[in-house]
Amino acid sequence: MRFASLFVLLxxxxxxxxxxxxxxxxxxxxxxxYVHKIVKDSLKNYFSDEFNFRIDYNKFSFGxxxxxxxxxxxxxxxxxxxxxNNISYKWDERFVSYYSDNFSVKAGTFEEVFGSGIVLRAxxxxxxxxxNRLEGLSLKCSGDKFNVKAFYGxxxxxxxxxKNDIASGIDIDKEILPGVKFGTSFASLRELQPDKKYNxxxxxxxxxxxxxxxxxxxxEFALTKKYHGISKEGKAIYANLNTYLGKFTLSSGYKYxxxxxxxxxxxxxxxxxxxxxxxxPSGRAExxxxxxxxxxxxxxxxxxxxYSESWNSNFKIRQSDLYFESxxxxxxxxxxxxxxxxxxxxxxxxxxxxxxTPEISFDFFIHKLPVxxxxxxxxxxxxxxxxxxSHYEPLLQxxxxxxxxxxxxxxxxxxxxxxxxxxxxxxxxxxxKVPIFENTDLILFAGKEKSGKVCRNxxxxxxxxxxxxxxxLTTSF
Amino acid sequence: xxxxxxxxxxxxxxxxxSLFALQVLPNFTLEDANGKKVxxxxxxxxxxxxxxxxxxxxxxxxKELPELSKLQTKYDxxxxxxxxxxxxxxxxxxxxxxxxxxxxxxxxLFDCNKxxxxxxxxxxxxxxxxxxxxxxxxxxxxxxxxxxxxHLEEQLIKLLNKNVGSDSLEVNEQKIILEEKNIIDxxxxxxxxxxxxxxx
Numbered sequence: 001m002r003f004a005s006l007f008v009l010l011x012x013x014x015x016x017x018x019x020x021x022x023x024x025x026x027x028x029x030x031x032x033x034y035v036h037k038i039v040k041d042s043l044k045n046y047f048s049d050e051f052n053f054r055i056d057y058n059k060f061s062f063g064x065x066x067x068x069x070x071x072x073x074x075x076x077x078x079x080x081x082x083x084x085n086n087i088s089y090k091w092d093e094r095f096v097s098y099y100s101d102n103f104s105v106k107a108g109t110f111e112e113v114f115g116s117g118i119v120l121r122a123x124x125x126x127x128x129x130x131x132n133r134l135e136g137l138s139l140k141c142s143g144d145k146f147n148v149k150a151f152y153g154x155x156x157x158x159x160x161x162x163k164n165d166i167a168s169g170i171d172i173d174k175e176i177l178p179g180v181k182f183g184t185s186f187a188s189l190r191e192l193q194p195d196k197k198y199n200x201x202x203x204x205x206x207x208x209x210x211x212x213x214x215x216x217x218x219x220e221f222a223l224t225k226k227y228h229g230i231s232k233e234g235k236a237i238y239a240n241l242n243t244y245l246g247k248f249t250l251s252s253g254y255k256y257x258x259x260x261x262x263x264x265x266x267x268x269x270x271x272x273x274x275x276x277x278x279x280x281p282s283g284r285a286e287x288x289x290x291x292x293x294x295x296x297x298x299x300x301x302x303x304x305x306x307y308s309e310s311w312n313s314n315f316k317i318r319q320s321d322l323y324f325e326s327x328x329x330x331x332x333x334x335x336x337x338x339x340x341x342x343x344x345x346x347x348x349x350x351x352x353x354x355x356x357t358p359e360i361s362f363d364f365f366i367h368k369l370p371v372x373x374x375x376x377x378x379x380x381x382x383x384x385x386x387x388x389x390s391h392y393e394p395l396l397q398x399x400x401x402x403x404x405x406x407x408x409x410x411x412x413x414x415x416x417x418x419x420x421x422x423x424x425x426x427x428x429x430x431x432x433k434v435p436i437f438e439n440t441d442l443i444l445f446a447g448k449e450k451s452g453k454v455c456r457n458x459x460x461x462x463x464x465x466x467x468x469x470x471x472x473l474t475t476s477f
Numbered sequence: 478x479x480x481x482x483x484x485x486x487x488x489x490x491x492x493x494x495s496l497f498a499l500q501v502l503p504n505f506t507l508e509d510a511n512g513k514k515v516x517x518x519x520x521x522x523x524x525x526x527x528x529x530x531x532x533x534x535x536x537x538x539x540k541e542l543p544e545l546s547k548l549q550t551k552y553d554x555x556x557x558x559x560x561x562x563x564x565x566x567x568x569x570x571x572x573x574x575x576x577x578x579x580x581x582x583x584x585x586l587f588d589c590n591k592x593x594x595x596x597x598x599x600x601x602x603x604x605x606x607x608x609x610x611x612x613x614x615x616x617x618x619x620x621x622x623x624x625x626x627x628h629l630e631e632q633l634i635k636l637l638n639k640n641v642g643s644d645s646l647e648v649n650e651q652k653i654i655l656e657e658k659n660i661i662d663x664x665x666x667x668x669x670x671x672x673x674x675x676x677x
Binding site for chain 1: 537
């Protein structure tokens with residue numbers, strides 16, 4: 001106990017005295033979350049904490065991220081396997097880095113992207129449970145008209161997480177004329193197979209970027225080859241063009257992927273809703289186009305119309321995405337309306353789905369009190385092997401701010417037809433956001449909410465379906 | 478026992494840092510909408526910097542951007558408004574189209590590899606941070622609801638008025654711009670009149 005007290009005292013002294021050193025800075029974030037989850041197969045009470053810090057001294061940095069759970073929620077575990085005393089923790093991220101204006105090097109956990117992500121994107125996205133960050137060495141070197149990136153790293157194998165796959169890559173881009181850039185990249189991944197042999201996959205790509213006042217364009221072409229095991233070759237083409245013609249902006253996009261599934265990339269979806277044609281793996285065999293018109297007749301009005309189509313190689317899987325949006329901005333009153341329609345047909349599985357979402361939102365003041373009201377009326381229709389079903393999901397949301405306290409209440413409902421309009425329970429979720437100290441925010445949510453993107457109290461996040469109480473305490477320093 | 482020590486240590490570390498931390502603008506380099514490299518060190522030194530993190534999928538962000546553009550236009554060279562898009566690489570073209578079509582007056586940077594997001598520990602967007610001209614953080618706010626721009630402007634005026642105490646030529650020029658824009662403290666207006674008289 002004496003040791004613990006001395007250790008804590010020492011830490012306080014170190015923390016205070018370090019700030020006296022010039023060019024020394026400590027920054028970080030602590031996010032503590034308590035959840036009371038109303039799920040039949042759970043312990044109901046969960047606590048988690050994420051703490052990360054970064055120490056900068058001159059051009060050197062060191063950082064770590066610590067995660068702890070008490071207990072960790074696992075939706076697939078039986079209740080007999082769960083224990084409220086089961087504390088688990090891990091150091092999720094560690095790095096040391098050196099940064100100067102033209103050169104940087106990072107050793108440890110890092111994320112990396114080449115171009116639009118077709119050749120390489122090693123990243124973490126907690127909302128979608130994706131983590132293909134690398135552990136290794138990353139180098140960056142740049143001049144006025146060129147950039148070079150290179151890395152060598154490892155990531156856990158998909159089938160045996162205790163074993164590692166090895167990745168490496170290099171990316172060079174150069175401005176060859178004012179506003180014209182040309183880039184080339186190479187990435188390689190050696191994946192460990194169940195027979196303890198490595199399957200190597202290489203990706204080679206090149207890209208062009210044009211940047212002018214009246215237009216900008218990105219075009220990228222990549223080839224992939226898998227060695228050993230099932231030898232396979234694939235290719236990808238992605239292009240995007242924006243043209244600015246006074247009050248109009250015209251945008252178009254094109255994608256073509258053939259046998260282009262690579263664990264360390266993230267191919268563009270080329271549609272407004274960012275919906276891939278295939279859930280996993282993406283980039284198998286698809287093609288698609290997108291067109292968008294943005295019209296701004298004056299400073300207070302804006303209209304957007306976007307349409308895209310995607311299809312697979314034999315046209316048996318197709319997807320269409322239509323989106324319209326209009327904004328009207330005034331000093332004390334804004335109104336936004338939108339209409340979204342996504343339709344997907346899969347003739348191979350005899351499946352058809354349609355999702356229509358009209359939405360209207362108003363932002364205004366009531367006696368200097370900002371208020372936002374949003375109404376949404378989603379309609380889902382599905383047909384699978386001649387069995388069809390449909391339902392409606394209306395939603396009403398009201399957000400307001402009083403002094404520093406933000407309130408949000410969302411009421412959601414689901415019904416199949418008018419006969420059962422009042423038979424189903426209403427889902428109500430309420431959230432309060434309060435800054436309790438200068439650097440600490442408290443967010444309390446209670447109720448039930450569906451999964452997806454949620455914009456509440458002026459913040460947007462992706463949420464999983466939830467029922468219960470959630471208390472978040474976020475401190476940044 | 479070890480776990481308790483670890484938890485107490487972390488708690489102490491967080492509390493100490495929250496109390497004594499003075500966060501400074503970190504070093505980074507990102508590309509703007511025209512592909513030009515912008516270094517964070519170039520942003521500070523002359524004027525306060527307002528940094529805003531946004532994305533195309535975030536509707537409150539899209540409502541905030543025109544207000545930030547108005548602030549940049551109004552205060553012109555007195556402040557630097559820098560909006561950093563945190564869109565994924567696949568959505569960068571969309572973000573660029575929005576920024577260029579709306580002709581925003583602020584600088585837009587693209588951070589699709591999350592390098593700067595990680596430096597600022599961005600968990601939710603929009604997040605707006607103001608640094609004084611020496612690069613010290615003076616304001617940090619997450620979220621946007623209509624009317625937040627008024628509070629943001631108050632913070633900027635407070636920061637701009639802080640410099641008015643000095644009598645250097647540069648600051649005197651700034652005082653005159655502030656007066657023209659009617660954003661200066663009343664008690665400073667007298668000093669400016671005197672300075673103008675003296676210069677004539």
